[in-house]
Amino acid sequence: MPGWLKFAFGKSVRLAALLAAVSIITFVLISFSPVDPVRAYIGADMMTVGAEQRLDIAVYWGLDQPPLERFLKWVSSMIQGDFGSSMIYREPVAGVIAERFWYSLSLMAAAWLLSGLIGFAAGSAAAMNRGGWLDRVIQWVCYTIASTPSFWIGMLLLMVFAVWLGWLPAGLGVPAGVAAEQVTIADRIRHMVLPAAALSIAGISAVALHTRQKLIDILDSDFVLYARAKGERGWQLYRNHGLRNIALPAMTLQLASFSELFGGAVLAEQVFTYPGLGHATVEAGLRGDVPLLMGLVLFSTLFVFTGNTAADVLYRLVDPRIRGHENDSRNV
Amino acid sequence: MSLLQVENLSISFARYAGWLRREIIMPVRQLDLALQAGEITALVGASGSGKSLLAHAILGILPANASLGGSILYKGEKLTAARQAKLRGKDIMLVPQSVTYLDPLMRSGAQVCLAARGGDPRKLQRAAFRRYRLDNEVEQMYPHQLSGGMARRIMAASAFVSGACMIIADEPTPGMQAEDAAETMKWFRELADQGHAVLLITHDLEAAVAGADRIAVMNAGMTVEWLPASHFSDKGERLQHPYSRALWNSLPANGFYVPQSDWRAVSSREGPGCPFASCCELAAAICREEQPGMREGERGWVRCHAS
Ligand code: SF4
Numbered sequence: 001m002p003g004w005l006k007f008a009f010g011k012s013v014r015l016a017a018l019l020a021a022v023s024i025i026t027f028v029l030i031s032f033s034p035v036d037p038v039r040a041y042i043g044a045d046m047m048t049v050g051a052e053q054r055l056d057i058a059v060y061w062g063l064d065q066p067p068l069e070r071f072l073k074w075v076s077s078m079i080q081g082d083f084g085s086s087m088i089y090r091e092p093v094a095g096v097i098a099e100r101f102w103y104s105l106s107l108m109a110a111a112w113l114l115s116g117l118i119g120f121a122a123g124s125a126a127a128m129n130r131g132g133w134l135d136r137v138i139q140w141v142c143y144t145i146a147s148t149p150s151f152w153i154g155m156l157l158l159m160v161f162a163v164w165l166g167w168l169p170a171g172l173g174v175p176a177g178v179a180a181e182q183v184t185i186a187d188r189i190r191h192m193v194l195p196a197a198a199l200s201i202a203g204i205s206a207v208a209l210h211t212r213q214k215l216i217d218i219l220d221s222d223f224v225l226y227a228r229a230k231g232e233r234g235w236q237l238y239r240n241h242g243l244r245n246i247a248l249p250a251m252t253l254q255l256a257s258f259s260e261l262f263g264g265a266v267l268a269e270q271v272f273t274y275p276g277l278g279h280a281t282v283e284a285g286l287r288g289d290v291p292l293l294m295g296l297v298l299f300s301t302l303f304v305f306t307g308n309t310a311a312d313v314l315y316r317l318v319d320p321r322i323r324g325h326e327n328d329s330r331n332v
Numbered sequence: 333m334s335l336l337q338v339e340n341l342s343i344s345f346a347r348y349a350g351w352l353r354r355e356i357i358m359p360v361r362q363l364d365l366a367l368q369a370g371e372i373t374a375l376v377g378a379s380g381s382g383k384s385l386l387a388h389a390i391l392g393i394l395p396a397n398a399s400l401g402g403s404i405l406y407k408g409e410k411l412t413a414a415r416q417a418k419l420r421g422k423d424i425m426l427v428p429q430s431v432t433y434l435d436p437l438m439r440s441g442a443q444v445c446l447a448a449r450g451g452d453p454r455k456l457q458r459a460a461f462r463r464y465r466l467d468n469e470v471e472q473m474y475p476h477q478l479s480g481g482m483a484r485r486i487m488a489a490s491a492f493v494s495g496a497c498m499i500i501a502d503e504p505t506p507g508m509q510a511e512d513a514a515e516t517m518k519w520f521r522e523l524a525d526q527g528h529a530v531l532l533i534t535h536d537l538e539a540a541v542a543g544a545d546r547i548a549v550m551n552a553g554m555t556v557e558w559l560p561a562s563h564f565s566d567k568g569e570r571l572q573h574p575y576s577r578a579l580w581n582s583l584p585a586n587g588f589y590v591p592q593s594d595w596r597a598v599s600s601r602e603g604p605g606c607p608f609a610s611c612c613e614l615a616a617a618i619c620r621e622e623q624p625g626m627r628e629g630e631r632g633w634v635r636c637h638a639s
Contacts (some may be wrong), residue, residue, distance in 0.1 A: 073427045131396070226433040230447050230494070231421025240446060255529045320474040321436060 007316070019298055023075070026297045030290055031067040042181050045166055074294065084291035088255055088283060093295035101299075104269070104276030107192055108261050111199035111268075116254045118200070119207025124246075126208065127215035128238055130185065139212070140207035154198035154271035161194060170272070195272040203257070211250055218245045229253050248318055255314065258307030262300050333408055334366040334531045335498060336390070339400035342553075343385050347397060360385050361404070361553040362635075364626065367498065367529040374532040374540035374561070376579070377550030383533050387426060387500045390531075392416030406498075422449055425496035427532050429503040431483035434475040440486045441471030447490035460489035464519070481512060488519050499523055500531045505539045518545035535565070537579055546632075549576045552607050559632035572634035606637065614638040624632055 065073075077084065083093035126138040147151070162170035169191050218224060218241065227241050266278030271280065277296060284293040316322055342359040359382035366484055367373050377383045385531045388394045390404060404411040406419065425447070434443055444460060445453035461468065464485040475483065484504070491499050501520060505513040517539060524545075534540055540547055541564045548558045557573040562569065568580040580586060607614070609619040615639065624635045 071443075222428065222430075222432040223435045225393060226426065226428050227435070227446075229391050229420060229426040229428075230490070231417075232446065233417070240438070241435050244435065248437075319437075321476050 010159055011309055011312075015302075018305065019301060022297055022301045023294060024071075026294060027067070027071050027074075027290075030288070030293065034286065045228070070290075074291070083295045086284070086292040086295075087289045088287050088292070093291050096292060097277065097299055100275060100277045100280050103274065104265055104278065106188075107196050107199065107269070107274065107276055108197040108265055110192060111203060111264070112254065112261055114196065114200035115203030115207055116250075119204040120211050120250055122204065123208040123211025123213075123255040124215055124238065124242065127219060128242070130216060130219070135212075138208060141234045142208050145201060146209070150198060150202035151267045151271050153201050154268055157194050157198050158271065170194075186207075189276070195268045195274045198271065199261070199268045202264050203261070205258070206260075207250070207254065210253055211246060214246045214249055215242055218242055248315065251314060252311040255307045255311035259304045262303060335369050335386065335406075335407060335555050336365075336367040336531075337405040337408075338363055338365040338390075338402070339405070340364060341386070341389065341404060342401035343382070343389055343394065343398055344401075345395070345398050351529065353445050354451075356565050359553055362555065363550070363553070364390065364558065364633075365531075366558075368546075369497065369529045370524055370527050371545040372524050372530040372532055373546045373548065374534055374544035375548045375550055375555070376534060376540050379535050383550050384502055387531075390416075391424060391426060399627060400523055400566055403622050421447065421494055421496070423496050424498045424500065425491045425494040427491045427499060427501040427504060428486050429506070431475050431478060432478065434478075434483060434486065434494075436475050438474070439471065440473050440475065440478065440482075444486060444493055446488050448493040449495050453493070455478040456493040457489070459491045463492065464489045479480050482513075484516065488516075492523075494562075497527070498531070500533065501586065502533045503535070505536055513539055528576060538583055538585070549573065549579065551575050554607065554635065557632065557634045559634075563632075567623075572629060572632075572639040573636045574612050575608065586619045627631070 007282050011073055034164050074084065083097075089096050121123050122142070126135040131136045134230055158170055161168045177198065224237070224241055227237055231239060262278070265276060269276045269278035270273070277300070280292065281296045281300075283289070284296060333555050341360060341363040342358060344356050344358040346354055346597065348357055349355040363382075363386060365373065365375065365386075375386060386395065389398075389400060390411070392411070394400075406415070406423075409415070412420075422558065423472040434440065441457055441461075443612050444457040446457075458469075461471065466485050466489065470478070470482060470486075499520070504516050504520075508516065510515075513536075520532065521543065524530050532540060532544055537547075541561050544561045546558065547561050547564065548555045550556070557571070557576045559571070559576075563575075564580050567575045567586070571577045571580060604622060605620040606615070606622075606624050609615045612619065614636075622637070624637045626633050626635055627639060629639075
């Protein structure tokens, strides 16, 4: 079997097992959850809705059946591609996820790129000036950010830029009270700036500190010593040896950080009431929307898995030390 | 005039032992050496004698917490940090000891090109590859694909393309097969014959005697004797310092005669007297009181009261 086929097969098996395990665990957790979906659905109208009607709703959602049966039913329809309908949005789960994914995707992509680039640059600058004032400032900032809860950063941004300065909208994904056709791209971007900033600031410190450490290890290596002995220094040294040796680990780390990204998005979207996947996840959890929650959990698992697999593939494609073993690629 | 003159060089490092106690260690305390163009000079000492630091000190690539004493003159002028930065890789070139000194993610051809000075890097690199019998396809290889021998040739080729007039080779021959070691020494001899000054830093006295013109013997951070390589012969009658004799006589070819004293267990204490007073067979009363000065001989010098 060729190497890549073996790799793909192994990855698929692992993904299937992961998805199965995640759905079972989620379902078990939900069935122990104290949230009564019917009560959560009806909300404030609880007094006016009679017991009979409540029972009807429960039957309509299939809540009268035992959990195991519900789970099996969910599994069998999911295998046929039907994720069921969200209880709170009264729409097919796939549709809800698809619509919200675009919001989250743009948010996460912006934050991912920003934190990656800024963090990488800051970490590199710190390591190249190790022990100097720039290094100290960057480290200090990073440790400060790292020890600050990200929702607090979000609130701070909200207070400064939305409330005091009034430069940017305080929440939502599009302007309120504007017809969908009239919403411009600029509107969407304006609504995304603050959540994206909150999300990337949280990510920068990890990337910067990791990059700094990695680059310092490289700078202490024998081959950098030799490079310096050959007269290389400064930017040239960084480009020839530093960048070359830390770019790949940094990319890998950034791809493998999809789970933190998703987790951060849940918080950021909550603070800014931004209508993305994270916001939907919280809603689904709080209101016992089982089909939507299951769909979201599977989707986010897939998302994180994709990131990790991409990191793996990248290493295999790019690093000559791994690449060279299977097909000797001297002339690539 | 010597191309490079090292006088009374000391190298010390400050480091923190625990939280507050700052401790100074001085691996090199008294190093004297002179390099002539067209000659191979070997600095011989046991591992841990501080000899590798000399290469870094000459090139100015010691870690930041190191401080230097004494002086290094290059072409008669003091080697300052600014001058070192200019000369590194251009006038003075290092030949490192192992493949870990090559960037693992860079093709070997490109690494040699990076070292090239004064001409088209590609052309220089190709010429150097031919000279060191490296196939053209090696150019495209990454360090992990190189054999130990190929890696050594790459580093020798790098020194060659740099056009430096002074080459420092750090432990070039350890653990090598006899014929590989001989080939490596042949490269350095060729460079010396072309007018380069070669400094060989090694613990392999046998290779040094066979390949070098002059030898400086080092122990416990001190050069104890500087002499022509040819003086290492027979039973070591022409050696002045007891440590040089001990080193020479302990070679397998010379009957493994190991002296009673253990020369490595040298006290690192500061203070008066010869640092070897506690382990030298010839130690006399004066050895404990007064540090031996440098005594010029006919074709070298020695630091010992008994000589
Ligand atoms: S000075 Fe004295 S103790 Fe030192 S090496 Fe010479 S004889 Fe030995």
